[in-house]
Amino acid sequence: MKNNNIKLNGFNSSYEEGELVVFGAPMDNTTSFKPGTRFAANAVRIDSIGFETYSPYINRDLTEFKLHDGGDVYIPIGNTDKSLESIYNYSKKILDDNKIPVMIGGEHLTTYGIFKSVFEKYPEVNIIHFDAHTDLRDRFFGENFSHATVIRRCHDLIGDNKIFQFGIRSGEKDEFDWSLKHTYMEKFDIKTLENIVEKLKDEKVYITIDLDILDPSCFPGTGTPEPGGISFKELMRGVHLLKNLNIVGGDIVELSPHYDNSGISNAVAFKILREFILTIL
Amino acid sequence: MKNNNIKLNGFNSSYEEGELVVFGAPMDNTTSFKPGTRFAANAVRIDSIGFETYSPYINRDLTEFKLHDGGDVYIPIGNTDKSLESIYNYSKKILDDNKIPVMIGGEHLTTYGIFKSVFEKYPEVNIIHFDAHTDLRDRFFGENFSHATVIRRCHDLIGDNKIFQFGIRSGEKDEFDWSLKHTYMEKFDIKTLENIVEKLKDEKVYITIDLDILDPSCFPGTGTPEPGGISFKELMRGVHLLKNLNIVGGDIVELSPHYDNSGISNAVAFKILREFILTIL
Amino acid sequence: MKNNNIKLNGFNSSYEEGELVVFGAPMDNTTSFKPGTRFAANAVRIDSIGFETYSPYINRDLTEFKLHDGGDVYIPIGNTDKSLESIYNYSKKILDDNKIPVMIGGEHLTTYGIFKSVFEKYPEVNIIHFDAHTDLRDRFFGENFSHATVIRRCHDLIGDNKIFQFGIRSGEKDEFDWSLKHTYMEKFDIKTLENIVEKLKDEKVYITIDLDILDPSCFPGTGTPEPGGISFKELMRGVHLLKNLNIVGGDIVELSPHYDNSGISNAVAFKILREFILTIL
Amino acid sequence: MKNNNIKLNGFNSSYEEGELVVFGAPMDNTTSFKPGTRFAANAVRIDSIGFETYSPYINRDLTEFKLHDGGDVYIPIGNTDKSLESIYNYSKKILDDNKIPVMIGGEHLTTYGIFKSVFEKYPEVNIIHFDAHTDLRDRFFGENFSHATVIRRCHDLIGDNKIFQFGIRSGEKDEFDWSLKHTYMEKFDIKTLENIVEKLKDEKVYITIDLDILDPSCFPGTGTPEPGGISFKELMRGVHLLKNLNIVGGDIVELSPHYDNSGISNAVAFKILREFILTIL
């Protein structure tokens, strides 16, 4: 007699068995209950039962693989440093156990926690970054670590020519100027992704998907909706393009379920996660 | 002195005069008040007054035709068999009176009720099926009659090579495999509809439109929103393609108005209904 | 390194340690994804982290007791008999292991599953029933087992003078007439609860709380909101009155979280559950 | 074979049979589609099917009486004069046919249309007015006829000492001062209603219920929610107090269903209507 504990649909393996571990990072760096991306991972888990585990796009099924849902890591509310450390620690353990870590944020800063552990294991790693925003500020309201600086902080680790940004359509002029020298950036769209994937074919890659790369019409459940994004079909095609890469970890971030009463954003997050995992395994 | 009774905008004929009769099937097969597609037909009626009866797309106006709004058929809540029988009976009467029946669901299983009456009058009828889901399971949670089995049940009536499915992007692997032998299916899109219409030009056709074929961005008001659907413009173009067919009945199903506070899903349903009727008359 | 799995705040014991086990029964007897009470238990779990485990009303804390959150029982969607059996089986196991079962519904019919197991262990058990509705129909749309017949089905088990109903303000005339001979009923309010508790002091009692006894102003998140209910304070006082009873099980049902965007209904459910458990232990 | 046309639950008589006729007045005096009280009557009709026709409060059932739902009167959008005339004409017909007219607004100005017809038949009629607002301005933004002037316009017809206002808690100082000489007003509450009813026992009375007399906690679905109102129970008790009066017509106004996603305001409107009709017949 086994009751259902809430977990992602199709994730039926124990930690030990799992070849890939998804975990939630319910961090939105705020001292008060309720608002935000903190609720994303559980919202995706709950709504996942309404969707199939089978992808007719690539004819694979989550149940064919050994997948573990690790639950949410502990986040001490309001303490950025300890929250990132908590994410880092769990991700490091997954990597030490030779599994692939995949994170559901939280705000985009959570990426720093998981990516640091990936970088330590694979110092030569590249980043493919899907987003509406550059996230390249050096400081944001005086803080070094912020959702608006997270890719800049990742750059601190891996340096120039290792970060490939797609879909970017918002930021300050300085950020766009800075990117000219330090990152590859395709503004507005992901048309050159195929070329970049070709270029990175023999290299290790980390994937960070800020779901606000999508147009708010298909993804209204996010804190800063930026009209002018790509469509769900375009993002899914982008995800499928990743299949020839050596992907060592990834995340999807910035779902804020309370801003979308119809639940379509949760559905988007689950399907992108499904296609991403089925593509990289 | 005549008061307004709530009815579809532009439906000004009595039953006797009508050449085409639209009716609602407020069945969502649940024992409790409120949730769901049960409220679809009245939501479309009420919001229809905000929209024109004239189609600038095909330069026709609902008021040029003899259209009757038959109200909702009686649905004994929670009793699937009697509900389907009720739909069947009213539709049969419409057909016996040499009018065209068009239904606003309700869940997709309602299609079985109306289609059975159409099939009895026209045993050679084909089905064109717009949907996100295959609806081809043989049983769903042990039940033969379910929204997830409805097209399979229609296949029980008409057999192989009579069902043409478009836009399908969700289902179990077994359903997709089964379709390879028994139905025509275009996954994800409706690009081959034109060819199928050409092929069916001299034949009788029933049209069932599960509105969740649309991307949830343009149709959030449905129970299981499936990202990756076609756009409203694509569906409308698809509907206009039907003009050379001999259409003997049809339905639009799975609008669940309570999940869309902005009301755009009701607008979509009315406009698809308007274009469908103006196309087939 | 232990991640958070979603569970009720303050429920920190394993099944084996637990003296009381709460479980969810995500049954709303409908064939389609989404609508309803099916999502209640997880909604309460998720939002419980925003609330204290300590009750200043009775100076007790959930963390002082050995409480286990058993997750949700398996519900085969749309199959009433098997769903009730699943609830019955898990509850029976809890009782066999000498723990107290407490259920979060689901629709009110779920009560039949848990109550049957309680009745089999304690055939002399009484029911205290908080509700807006009589739930005393013999059949509802032709069905014997329905949310509208559930208390009548419980009466089939325990017979006359064992059921005590409070807050009832909706039903058909026949149901109210029937109750005159077979149950104790206080209409509209719970003022005589104190007397009934006094009367039942030495007896075993099962408690079923349909949260729609509350006025919709304080509990909008339910399928059939009935204006004219009691206030949260009144219900909480009622719960506190139960402290001298020998309570052998209980449930709270009919939370439908999607109908309340502000989340206040989830808060009500958790606080009633907290006060109920702290009162009966 | 009879389909359901949308009508109030329990209203089963034809116009000819009916002793009381309810009709909707979908006027909110605005030139654009969508916002407002225009949608109230149909929202009440649709949601009425979720509620009983039997009142356990006064042991009467709508089905015991001959009640007709007359649908909505024609409202030429944006034309105040013609809209009021349309309401007046239908109400006059009802009165001429010796039936009792009861209206579901619409904004409060609709009351003028129906009341004028009542006044012409019964020049000695009194008004009992439940509201949050005085509605006693002489002009509002330069207009004589407005929701904010409607009771002042009724006073133009019947003069001093004929209008009895309850629950008033908002208005300009001038309005409150004016009422001292021309109307009876109980501010904030309805405690003196019993006395007024006693006083009016032998007289004809028209009842106008602006539902915003209720606290917004129990009635959020209105354009100008005024915190500090009476509870649903208090209003229902007030309605029941009317039973000894000679009531010649009435209305409930200012439900604006789009502002209340949970639907509790529609439930309130139907139950107040049900209790009102069961009380006065």
Added chain:
Amino acid sequence: MKNNNIKLNGFNSSYEEGELVVFGAPMDNTTSFKPGTRFAANAVRIDSIGFETYSPYINRDLTEFKLHDGGDVYIPIGNTDKSLESIYNYSKKILDDNKIPVMIGGEHLTTYGIFKSVFEKYPEVNIIHFDAHTDLRDRFFGENFSHATVIRRCHDLIGDNKIFQFGIRSGEKDEFDWSLKHTYMEKFDIKTLENIVEKLKDEKVYITIDLDILDPSCFPGTGTPEPGGISFKELMRGVHLLKNLNIVGGDIVELSPHYDNSGISNAVAFKILREFILTIL
């Protein structure tokens, strides 16, 4: 010490300094509080702080220009004539002071107020009109001045061959017929905008953008959502095409923020406004 008063992000100049002045016209021509476009301008102001002032599309930043936010003009509620006069007066002052007026509506009729002042200064002015609706009726429910007649009224001023309409997909047959002789109209789309811009290169142009030209998927916050519209990207590209015109004023109208809880419509309005201003300066 300077507090923030609410204003559009990036609008940092005083009226005197400003070369372009944006103002709100909170007119929705209704006598009751709340519903509608009246709240648009402040909603855009408040949400504008979440968005950048820099456009990566055309590499310009609002802070490079002298922009003034003039607040909302005074609107006497319910009085169409005086409301239009108020808009006209403020716009005339802006023009007299040799600045460019840009208005945030309000319903579309507000365009008449500002356009009249533009026409008086530049009698040879043309109109480029983005909209879902023709707005070409001569009378609407008996009124000459209405959101449904506004472009017809502008035609009264400037005559034939001066109005260029794009994206139109709703209206009565008569309106479409009338346009054949009096205006240029591209139905459904804006593909010929480039040609028209080329043609008007040496002429003065006023731009009116009814945001319901957009598909409701990307702009749900409007009173009459018309499925089948253009995408945000298409509208933005259209706006960028205007750069070679001599634009003497403009407006964006029909945002109704209360119908879009997710706030994506406010974001759309701000970004279109930002791109429009950066394009024409």
Added chain:
Amino acid sequence: MKNNNIKLNGFNSSYEEGELVVFGAPMDNTTSFKPGTRFAANAVRIDSIGFETYSPYINRDLTEFKLHDGGDVYIPIGNTDKSLESIYNYSKKILDDNKIPVMIGGEHLTTYGIFKSVFEKYPEVNIIHFDAHTDLRDRFFGENFSHATVIRRCHDLIGDNKIFQFGIRSGEKDEFDWSLKHTYMEKFDIKTLENIVEKLKDEKVYITIDLDILDPSCFPGTGTPEPGGISFKELMRGVHLLKNLNIVGGDIVELSPHYDNSGISNAVAFKILREFILTIL
């Protein structure tokens, strides 16, 4: 010609003229756009135009007094110290200019900023604190300054027997124990407020109103709704009781407008603010 800038209805004086200055503190201590109390002050300003400036409760009108709306103070997002300093500085200026400061939060921690300035001018000041929560933790997730510690921090300034807490119904056991020695606390209700007001008659008092003291039924728009609160009428009566005190400042905090689509929470906030100001002047 003067346009409307958004400000509280009835606040017509300049800073210089004003005897009382209301300002907003849009701090919710989070690094991301959108969630929360940050939007409260502008939401109250915008919705205030739907409500009267006259109080029929105490027969006073805001327009009789010299009131200034100072806008929102500058809040550097995510920086707690500088945000509190900004609040402190503006409030200090108001006090230095011999005006009364009244703040609309923001989260409850904002109270520390204004109260510190009040304390420095009036070291003998008392606090009357309306709230659902004790706010007496010494540290919260490791932080000294938090919405959960704010009253404890105020106690650091003024010491024992100076803080009077009402309505408290949530907190940890330690907080309630601590309050026994250091503050006056009435749990759950405000029945003893009259006595405390009598006792403090000759003393200076600061008032902090966390609106979540209200039951969520009348105030759903807050981050952590705590069922079991007092009613709006009770809070308003409490506010009126303050009239004999020497009130030197105050605040209302924790309105989070996005969680209440119906807008009733904004109405509550404005009316409590109106009654508070009319009472203390």
